[in-house]
Amino acid sequence: MTNMVSEKAKSILTAWSRKTPCFALMGEYSVGKSSLLNLLLGVQLLPARVTATRLPTVWITHGETRKVEVLDYDGTFSSIPDPDADLANLSDNLVIRCTLPSEILRNTDIIDTPGISDPNLADDIVELITPHVDFVVWCTSASQAWRQTETAAWNSVSYELQDNSLLAITRIDLLGAKKDVNRVVTRCQRDAGKSFYAIIPISTKTAKTGTDEGWQDSGAAALVSAIEARVAASLSYRAERREREGEIAVAEPVPTSVEIVHVAGTDTQSIEDCIAAAIADVTSMTSNENIIASFDQLKTTFIGDEVDTDSHASVIHELLSLRVQDDTDSTALNRQIHHELKDFSEGPWCQLGKQK
Ligand SMILES: Nc1nc2c(ncn2[C@@H]2O[C@H](COP(=O)(O)OP(=O)(O)OP(=O)(O)O)[C@@H](O)[C@H]2O)c(=O)[nH]1
Ligand SMILES: [Mg+2]
Structure with missing residues (x-):
């Protein structure tokens, strides 16, 4: 795929990434990336489905008026007249760019990537997206956390990016008992701890109950503060540069x-x-x-x-x-x-x- 991406398209991605800090939600398919994105945005922007979605990368940025635009492989960038258009109909594009008034986007852009389902695709997504982000929130599903295929994909990322990134262990409600969650966290810490800034378990399902307790217990509160801290670090790094x-x-x-x-x-x-x-x-x-x-x-x-x-x-x-x-x-x-x-x-x- 990446060899089909024109220089013009790449330079447009570079221009977007220079403007403001941005991070990408990455990981294998159906681990809960889009559910997490919707939670962070506070709106149901993207479909979260049992079967793998076919959406391309979605780059979300801040703006008072909702807008949808598409970037094609050849670098053509065009507006979609209906801002509520079904994004699934835009799947032939390289990137869908959405502008939304969500609070979290005031300081950072967020990129949702399609689930990585085979090692070749992993290389493509990693190569296309990682040069443009300040950090990654890699999502790994609690029931099969940190598989070998994930290690392989993550190893192709620069050490600098690894050091700034977060590992989110998703869907922890499926594990049930707290001690089982702790066991998975400890194992991930051992196997992946060195290549992430922090590891945070989360259940978007529990977070969505709407109560303060649910927000804390689900891990959403911890993940949001970790993301905010990473964004602040990116801002000062950019200012220093x-x-x-x-x-x-x-x-x-x-x-x-x-x-x-x-x-x-x-x-x-x-x-x-x-x-x-x-x-x-x-x-x-x-x-x-x-x-x-x-x-x-x-x-x-x-x-x-x-x-x-x-x-x-x-x-x-x-x-x-x-x-x-x-x-x-x-x-x-x-x-x-x-x-x-x-x-x-x-x-x-x-x-x-x-x-x-
Ligand atoms: N129990 C539970 N299910 C979840 C949670 N988060 C997501 N899911 C479910 O997991 C499935 C996949 O969620 P998505 O958010 O579409 O996952 P994704 O990683 O974006 O998937 P792709 O884009 O297809 O790779 C959906 O059926 C979600 O409802 C969670 O915290 N708990
Ligand atoms: Mg998705």
Whole structure:
């Protein structure tokens, strides 16, 4: 599968992953990944079925209005007009992208992956998704926890990612007695403890009873706090990385113009001017309000471009949609905008231009 994935599609995934921390729910089929996702989101977004689902990877991100978009293997990115469309009908795509107003998505994107049912597929999913995530929540079913096939798939992941990831032992209600749960946790700790940040047992079924007690006893409370802590760690890691890159950038001359690969049929000059002006603008701005206004104008300029394709506009929109808070430090924001624009000029935009 991965060799069928175009460079353009990969660069769009990279652009999404740069925006905000993200983690993936991974594991073998029918272990309860989608049930866990629905629990975290607080809505029944995905079908949770007894038989293995055929859905592709679903990438969920925050937005006030519900939206569904699809990314094809060739990198075509398009909107689905009905936001309540049955996702099962979109299974021919590489990735379904859903925008939802769920609280948990304010700080992180979540990726639900199709269940891994054979080692070859495992390689494909791992190769496609893991380069884009800050951590993984690997789901293993309590009744057959941490099988050899799972060890094999997990071993292909980088040590750094392993160290940041969580192992969720799912469906613990099926074990019944607490001592049986403890036994499975101890065994997983012994066999997999070294390759995960933490191991947490959970039953989404018990969590769904709606009581505070159910939420605690099910393990949902512990898993949610572990996820929140991992997201916080990812945010500071990303900030440190930007800081490091920022320091390097300060030593270099501030860019005054950005080179854009020619896109057949578009007025590249005006786009280039626009980016150069935006870069010049943000460096001289001190107020967040001005920066936001300039950014909005930039977005409108690109998206309002008549010759723009849908996928083109969406990539630009994604790249330029920084989530700006009122109390954002404007120096840090300036730096971030610089990085976004630089990434933009070197990344998917070029790919789009080359492949037209
Ligand atoms: N008893 C019990 N059943 C669960 C729990 N979580 C999920 N299930 C059931 O397990 C089955 C598979 O759940 P899904 O959430 O679809 O699992 P999945 O890993 O997303 O499956 P695929 O996407 O097909 O790989 C469904 O019948 C769920 O109702 C749980 O905590 N307890
Ligand atoms: Mg599923």
